[in-house]
Amino acid sequence: MNSEDKIHQELDTEAKILLAAEKEFMLKGFAGARTTSIAEAAGVTHAMFHYYFRTKEKLFDRIITEKIELLKDALMKPVADMDLTLDEMIRNIIEGHLDFIAANPDLPRFIIGELSGNSERFALFLDKISTYAQIMISRMQEKIDSAVAEGLCCHIDARTLMMDIASLNIFPYLAAPIVNAALDNYMADADTFLEQRKKDNYATIMRKLKP
Amino acid sequence: MNSEDKIHQELDTEAKILLAAEKEFMLKGFAGARTTSIAEAAGVTHAMFHYYFRTKEKLFDRIITEKIELLKDALMKPVADMDLTLDEMIRNIIEGHLDFIAANPDLPRFIIGELSGNSERFALFLDKISTYAQIMISRMQEKIDSAVAEGLCCHIDARTLMMDIASLNIFPYLAAPIVNAALDNYMADADTFLEQRKKDNYATIMRKLKP
DNA sequence: ATATTGACTAACAATTTTGTTAACGCAAAT
DNA sequence: ATTTGCGTTAACAAAATTGTTAGTCAATAT
Numbered sequence: 001m002n003s004e005d006k007i008h009q010e011l012d013t014e015a016k017i018l019l020a021a022e023k024e025f026m027l028k029g030f031a032g033a034r035t036t037s038i039a040e041a042a043g044v045t046h047a048m049f050h051y052y053f054r055t056k057e058k059l060f061d062r063i064i065t066e067k068i069e070l071l072k073d074a075l076m077k078p079v080a081d082m083d084l085t086l087d088e089m090i091r092n093i094i095e096g097h098l099d100f101i102a103a104n105p106d107l108p109r110f111i112i113g114e115l116s117g118n119s120e121r122f123a124l125f126l127d128k129i130s131t132y133a134q135i136m137i138s139r140m141q142e143k144i145d146s147a148v149a150e151g152l153c154c155h156i157d158a159r160t161l162m163m164d165i166a167s168l169n170i171f172p173y174l175a176a177p178i179v180n181a182a183l184d185n186y187m188a189d190a191d192t193f194l195e196q197r198k199k200d201n202y203a204t205i206m207r208k209l210k211p
Numbered sequence: 212m213n214s215e216d217k218i219h220q221e222l223d224t225e226a227k228i229l230l231a232a233e234k235e236f237m238l239k240g241f242a243g244a245r246t247t248s249i250a251e252a253a254g255v256t257h258a259m260f261h262y263y264f265r266t267k268e269k270l271f272d273r274i275i276t277e278k279i280e281l282l283k284d285a286l287m288k289p290v291a292d293m294d295l296t297l298d299e300m301i302r303n304i305i306e307g308h309l310d311f312i313a314a315n316p317d318l319p320r321f322i323i324g325e326l327s328g329n330s331e332r333f334a335l336f337l338d339k340i341s342t343y344a345q346i347m348i349s350r351m352q353e354k355i356d357s358a359v360a361e362g363l364c365c366h367i368d369a370r371t372l373m374m375d376i377a378s379l380n381i382f383p384y385l386a387a388p389i390v391n392a393a394l395d396n397y398m399a400d401a402d403t404f405l406e407q408r409k410k411d412n413y414a415t416i417m418r419k420l421k422p
Numbered sequence: 423a424t425a426t427t428g429a430c431t432a433a434c435a436a437t438t439t440t441g442t443t444a445a446c447g448c449a450a451a452t
Numbered sequence: 453a454t455t456t457g458c459g460t461t462a463a464c465a466a467a468a469t470t471g472t473t474a475g476t477c478a479a480t481a482t
Binding site: 027028029031032106109111112113115116117119126127129130133134137159160162163164166167168170171172174175177178179181182183186200204207208 | 238239240242243317320322323324326327328330337338340341344345348370371374375377378379381382383385386388389390392393394397411415418419
C-alpha cells in the first residue's frame with residue numbers, strides 16, 4: 001500500500017493507539033491508565049501497543065512532550081507582541097488562556113494530578129513550563145512598569161497578578177465536577193460560561209490595576 | 212524526637228497503618244498508592260494491612276469519610292453566624308478556608324486528582340460536598356441580598372463570588388510545585404504567603420462588591 | 423495448668439498488569 | 453518464484469500487586 005492511499009483511509013493502528021492513550025492518560029493519569037484498556041479502546045490487540053510504543057512509560061513521555069509544546073504556545077502567544085498596551089496584553093492573556101483551557105479541558109486536571117509524588121517523571125515538564133512562565137512574567141512586569149511610569153496603573157507584582165489570573169481562569173475547569181454538582185450545572189453551557197468568565201476575570205483583574 | 216519515631220513508638224499498629232495510608236493516598240491517589248508501601252512506611256508487615264483493614268478500597272473509603280467531615284466543618288463554620296455583616300462573613304470565609312487549606316495542603320490536589328474517571332468511588336464525596344456548598348452559597352446570597360437592599364454593595368451572584376473565592380484561595384496550593392518552580396519559591400515561606408494571600412484575596416473580592 | 427483470644431509473621435496464592443515471542447500472512451522487492 | 457520485511461495475532465512469560473492462611477507467641481481468662 002502506498003502512502004497516498006494511507007492518507008485517505010481511516011487512522012492507522014499507530015494513530016489509533018496514540019489517540020486512545022492520550023484520552024486514557026488524560027482521564028486516569030499514568031498510575032491509573034491501563035495499557036490493555038488503551039489497546040481495547042483503540043480496537044487493536046494488546047501486543048500492538050508494545051509493538052509500536054515499547055512501554056507504557058515511553059508512550060507517556062511522548063504524550064507529555066506534545067502537551068508541553070501545546071502549553072508553550074498558549075503561554076507565549078499572548079506576550080509575543082510588546083507593542084500592545086497593558087490593557088490589551090492582559091485581555092489577550094486572559095482570553096487566550098481561557099480559550100486554550102476550554103479547548104483542552106482535561107489538561108489542567110491531568111497536570112495537577114501528576115504533579116505530586118512521582119516528580120522524576122514530570123521533571124522535564126516542570127522545567128520547561130517554568131522557563132516559559134518566567135518569560136511571560138518578565139514581559140508582563142516590563143509592561144506594568146512602563147504603565148506605572150505613565151501613571152496609568154498602580155504598582156503591582158506581575159507574579160501575583162499572574163497567579164490571580166491563572167487561579168480565576170483554571171480553577172473552575174479543574175473543579176468542574178464539583179462546580180457542576182454543587183452549582184446546578186453552572187458550567188453546562190460551555191460557550192456561555194467561557195465568554196462570561198472572560199469578561200468577569202478581565203474586570204476582576206483590571207480593578208486590581210486601577211491607579 | 213521526630214515524627215517517624217513517634218509513629219513507631221507511640222502508636223499502635225492500626226493507627227500506624229492508618230497514618231501511613233493517609234499520607235500515601237493523599238500523595239499518590241488511589242491508583243498510585245501501594246498497600247505494600249503503606250505497610251512498609253508504617254513499619255509493619257504487609258499482612259497487617261489486610262488484617263486490620265481487609266482491602267485497599269475499604270481503607271480508602273474510611274479515609275475519604277474522614278476527609279468529608281473535615282471539609283464539612285471548614286465549609287460550614289464561616290457561615291454559621293448569620294448575625295455578622297457581609298464584610299465580616301466574607302473575611303471569615305476567605306481566612307477560614309485559607310487556614311484550612313494551609314493546614315491540609317495536599318487535600319485539594321488529592322480531591323481534584325481523584326475526580327476524573329472513577330466517579331463511582333467518589334460519588335459519595337461529590338454528593339456530600341455539593342450539599343454543604345449549596346447551604347453555604349444560599350447563606351451568602353441571603354447576606355448579599357440584604358446588603359444590596361441597604362445600598363452597601365452591588366448585586367452579584369453568590370455562586371460566581373464563591374467560585375472566585377475558591378479559585379483565588381485554592382489554586383496556588385494546587386499548583387504549588389509549578390508556582391514555586393516558575394516563581395522562584397514564591398510560596399517558600401508558608402506563613403508569610405498565607406497571610407499575604409488572605410489580605411490580597413479579601414481586597415480582590417471586596418472590590419467586586421463595591422456599589 | 424490449660425484453654426482461649428488477638429496480634430502477628432512468613433509463606434503462599436490469586437489476580438492484574440506489563441512486556442515478549444514465535445509464527446503467520448501479505449505486499450513489495452529482487 | 454522466492455525472499456524480505458512489516459503488521460499482526462495468540463499464546464505465553466514476567467513482574468507487580470493484592471489478598472489469604474496456617475501457625476506462632478504472649479497475655480489473659482478459666
